[in-house]
Amino acid sequence: MIDCVSARWTPQIGDPTATGWLTVLIYGLGTVMAFLAWRRLPKGQGRGFWAVVTLILAFLAVNKQLDLQSAVTMTGKCLARAQGWYDHRRLVQLAFIAGVLLALAVGLVAGLRSLRGQMRRNAVALTGLAVLCAFVAIRALSFHHVDRLIGLRDHGISVNFLLENSGLALIVLNAAALLRHPARRSTARATGRG
Helix, strand or coil: CHHHHHHHCCCCCCCCCHHHHHHHHHHHHHHHHHHHHHHHCCCCCCHHHHHHHHHHHHHHHHHHHHCHHHHHHHHHHHHHHHHCCHHHHHHHHHHHHHHHHHHHHHHHHHHHHHCCCCHHHHHHHHHHHHHHHHHHHHHHHCCHHHHHHHCCEECCEEHHHHHHHHHHHHHHHHHHHHHHCCCCCCHHHHCCCC
C-alpha cells in the first residue's frame, strides 16, 4: 500500500505561486488571531468556537501547501485496486463526500450552539467559517464545471483565491475586533445583581 501511494503522491509544495503563499500566510495570520481570541475570551464567551477555528485554520494552512487531500485520494485509489472494488469506487466516493458534508454541517451546528448568546460578537467569523467550509466542500466535491469556474482569473487573481481568502479575511477581522474590544460581563453581574 505504501509503495502504491508513494509512487503516485509525494509531499511537495502544493501551490508554489505568489497567491498560494499569500493564502498560506493569511491562514497563519488567521490561526494566530483565532488562538489569541480563544485565549483572551472568558469562559462561555465563544471560547469553544475560537478553539475549533484555530484548529481548522492550522490544519488548512498545512494542507494548503502539502496537498494532503491528494494523499488521501491516492490512498483510496490504491486501497480500491488492492481490494478489488475500484470499479465500484463511485459509491465509496459518494459516501465520503456525504461524510465530509455531514461533518461540515455538524461542525456548523456545534459552532452555532457554542455561540449561544454570543452570536452578534462572532457572526462575522461564523460567516467566514461558513464561506471557508463551502469552499472546502466545493473543492472536495470537485465538480469539473465548478472547478473551471473557481479557476477563472481576472487580473491574475483566481475566483478560487478570492473565495478562500474572503472567508479567512472575515475570520481575521472578527478576531481583531474581539481582541480590540474584549468581552464585557453583563451589567447585572458587574453591579452584583446577577
